[in-house]
Amino acid sequence: MNWGGAKVIAEVVVDIKNKAVNKVFDYTVPEELAHLIQPGVRVLVPFGPRTIMGFVISLKEQTELQNLRPIKELIDVVPVLNDELRELGMSLSEETGSTMIQCFEAMIPNAMRAKYKKKLLCLSDTLSPNLASLFQNSRVIDYEQIPANLLKEVKQAIEHKQVELIYEVKDQLGKKMIKYIALVDRNLDLSSFNRAAKQKQVLEYLIAQPNPVLKSQLMDELQVTHAIMKTLVDKSVIKEIEVEAYRDPYADVVHQQSKALKLNQEQQVAVTTVAHACEENACDIFLLHGITGSGKTEVYLQMIENVLVKGQQAIMLVPEIALTPQIAGRFKSRFQNKVAVLHSALSMGEKYDEWRKILKQEVQIVVGARSAIFAPFKDIGIIIIDEEHEATYKQEEAPRYHAIEVAKQRAITHRCPVVLGSATPSLESFARAQKGVYRLLTLSKRAVSTAKLPTVKLIDMRQHSTVSDQMILSDVLQEAIAKRLERQEQVVLLLNRRGYSNFMQCRECGEVVNCPNCDVSLTYHKPNQKLKCHYCGFESFILRRCPSCQSEELRFFGLGTQKVEEYLQDQFRGARIMRMDVDTTSKKGSHQELIAAFERKEADILIGTQMVGKGLDFPDVTLVGVLAADLMLHLSDFKAAERTFQLLTQVAGRAGRHELEGEVLIQTYSPEHYVMKCVVEQNYHAFYVEEMKMRRRFGYPPYYYLASVMISSEEYNDLIMACDKVNQYLRNQLGHSCIIVGPTMPYVGRINQRFRMYFMIKYKQEPRLRAILSQLLMYFQEGSVSLSLDFFPNQFN
Ligand SMILES: [Zn+2]
Ligand SMILES: [Zn+2]
Structure with a gap:
């Protein structure tokens, strides 16, 4: 940037999350940084007595303010926020009532906020002599080692992709380096190695290769030991080159290339209609309403394929990808290394590496959870949001944004369509589709043409005696499970409450043991014999005496997934039971393993919380049982009925997706409730009509x-x-x-x-x-x- 010697002033948003300082501050740019600074980079600036981080929003030559302080240091050389994202951040701040700094930070990976070390990575062998001298001993050097007079040259080299600035993130994986081997001198005289056959073999191999060779590959192919490699290094005939590798969370997974499936007529209409909108650069919003098992994912894949052909990029949001590894796998299979995956189960370093691939436009598709909506793509051709009704698209901490709203804004900038998909759209979205604000696309048939929707029945739990304190399984469900076990088919059971028992109560005085920090009861977790608060994380050992009357008559009440697992184990001796909830899936990769194991039929029954309802596809599941369908229904929340309908429909949709016929049994104390009736009929429209009446009567969205x-x-x-x-x-x-x-x-x-x-x-x-x-x-x-x-x-x- 040439400022003709004029003073450069930077407008900076500083890292203070106080609403009162939510504004832009002016700083002067010292001469030595003037040629390096660009809008979108992060800087260190003085603020009062402190030095803090800030984002440069823009540069200018004049200001009315006096006595400006200078910027201390540049954190980035390449902007981390492009023009579009900076503008988006500013408007997001207004839309959500959050500070600008909160919005900007939400757009970049956590790793960049954490403790890091800046490093410079060499990518080319044809650097200028000045720069080459920096990399004499290693392909990676500390950024601080670069003399100030070389910074300008470094920046140019970054722009020409000869070197790259990276942040070494300290996470449990550490930095991953790959070793290459190269000859020191290609005109080497091999005769002196005649008596060392193995060494000679290595050198001949290297001479035959034009480029440095992967060390592990060379050692494998020639069957040479580390000792031999070391001898050659010590003799200074070969050298080792270390290069940083991306941490690839899917490195161990082989994704067999998949081909486009044949679409049915409704699917084809959906793909073609959206392709037309892409062609016309129309920022239309589509609601793809497809029943469970109707093949929405294949439709998304083909919509994206059409966009890639045009050289454009695609954002694919899924509710919480840790819950849907199957979907990520399908994208990897179809598009291989064109896909970056961003989700919460990745380590900080893995996320940062995936994000860099996007920043450098090395991939064309991002599949990710909510924050992937900020992917720094430059030419987006389509944005797809699967299971658009899910609450996880809304961030529950500042900035409290909704990914669908952000998607609409980015779609306008990029002039591309947005596709919202769901079997059970949110009332707001469906109402918009009815009014023609969104364009409705419908998939009314299951994709496997022989597969039918399962039959759904309610079991009225009021008729069952409650003498034995809690009825876990009705006779009907009990028999249905036994039948599946006999036929070696699989069963999915839903109980949307984790833990063993959800409260501990004194039988003498009625006292319930509550969390000391929150107004909720503590849940008993049997495996580690603890009481836990699901709101603040408080843990304590089990009490022996009532805190109020000192009686020893404390008992556990209520039902959680752990208790049901134990009960099933007892009822169905020999059956293999698997449990899926937050407690069994918190370890990295454990969720994926559970699903894979159930897919391989290593278990007969899968019991879990709402996690079991999410987008899973198991061909041999023929029975879905819901143990306490009313758990969420009577919460005093305007979305309680909608959420219950969505959850029950989703979990019912896990049954009979392929050749085998499916059955769904729902245990409820409110069989007359319209939600239950609509779930039985699997009738979204009937639910929509009933629920809209309630929303209108009580003045809730979409009426307000x-x-x-x-x-x-x-x-x-x-x-x-x-x-x-x-x-x-x-x-x-x-x-x-x-x-x-x-x-x-x-x-x-x-x-x-x-x-x-x-x-x-x-x-x-x-x-x-x-x-x-x-x-x-x-x-x-x-x-x-x-x-x-x-x-x-x-x-x-
Ligand atoms: Zn608590
Ligand atoms: Zn008591």
Whole structure:
């Protein structure tokens, strides 16, 4: 950048997450950095007495401000945020009421926020003499070793892809290096090695190769030992070259190349319609409503194929990829190394490596969870969001963004379509499709043409005696399982509650053992004999006496997956049972192993939480049982019915996806509820119509938009006083068209020692809403009280 000697001023967003400093600060750029700095790089700047990180937003020549302080150091040489993402970050900050710095940080991998060391990696053998001298001894050097007068040359070399700036991330895997072997002098005289046959063989091999050779490969092929290699290195006839390798989470997995499957007519229409939109650069939003097993993934694959042919890129979001390794595998099989995968089960270093492939445009597709929506692609041709109704697309901490909303914004910039797919679309999305805001595509048949939808039956648990404290399996379900075991078919059971028992109660005085930090009961985990809080992570050993009356009559109540596993083991001797919940899948790769083992039929029954409902495809599952279908139904949450319908439909969809016929048995205490009836009929439309009536009656989305203000404090009195002030402010400021509900105590009134209250704001149109709520953060966030805004609230617990 040539500034003709004029002073360069950088506009910087600094790393302070306080709403009051959510603005851009000006800094001067010292002369030695002026030629290196670019918008989108991170810098170190003085702020008060401290030195902090910041993002450079733009450069300019003039400012009205006086006494600017200079930037101290550049962290990046290549921008980590391109023009599009910087603008997106700014508007996301407005949309979500978060600070700009929170938005920018959400767009880059965690590794770049962690402790790291900057290094320079040599990629080419034809560097200028100055640079070549840096890499005399190693292919990687510390960035600090570069003399200041060479920085400009280094930057040019980075641009020409001769060297690369990398961050050495300290995670459990460490940095992964690959060793190559090269000859020191190609005109070597081999005669002196006549009496060392093995050594000579190595040298002849190397002479025959134009390039350095992978050390492990050479040793394998020639069957030589480390000692022989070392002798040659010591004699200075060969040298070892170390190169950093990407940590590839899928390195050990062989993905057999898959070919496009033949589509049925509905699938073909979906692919062609979206291809037309791509052709016309239309940023249309499609809702792909396809029943479970209707072959949505194949449709996504072919939509993406069409985009790749044009040389464009694709973003594919899946709810939580740790839950859907099968999908990631299908993308890898079809597109091989054109795919980067980003998900929470990867180590920090692996994620960083995958992200770099995207930044350098070395891949064309990213498959990932929510944050992959910020993939720094430059020419996006399509954005697909699978299971669009899932709550995981909304981030529940600042910045509280919704990936679908971000997708729509990026689609406008890139002039490309967005495809939202689901068997059970969110009410909001389906209502938009009905109104023609979204374009509806329907898949009404199962992709395996002989496969039928399973039969679904309700089991009324009210008719079963409750004398024996808890009825786990009704006779009907018990017999159905036995039948499958006999026929060597597989069973999936859903109980959406982990642990062994969900509360411990005193039989003398009725006291329930609660978490000391939260207003919820502690759950008993049998394998490690502990009581755990699922909200704050608190753990304690099992109590022997009631904390209130000292009685020893403490008993466990309620049902969790661990207890059901034990019960099944007892009922079906010899059956092989597998459990899938947060506790059995927390280890890296363990979830994938569980699924693979069940696929290989190493177990007969899979019992698990909602995880078992997610996108899994097991050909031999012919029975799905739901143990307590009402668990979520009666929560005081406007989405309770919708979530229950979605979960039950999804899990029912695991049965009979292939040749064998499927059956679904649902145990419930509310068989008359419209959710249960619609699940039995597998009728999304009927559910939609009923649920829309409820939403209209109680004024919920899609009839109103929602925003929430959550207020929390360790001091109950401070919380109440803050609520009063906020209440007054909201009612004074917001127009009459807004409905303000609250202050209300959420389902869990205290989490992690903080008391909580919230306001819900229902609105149809209030252009000043975001500004008014942003002001709240500035005015009422004092002392122990903290406020958070949510413009896409999903839950109020
Ligand atoms: Zn707790
Ligand atoms: Zn007691």
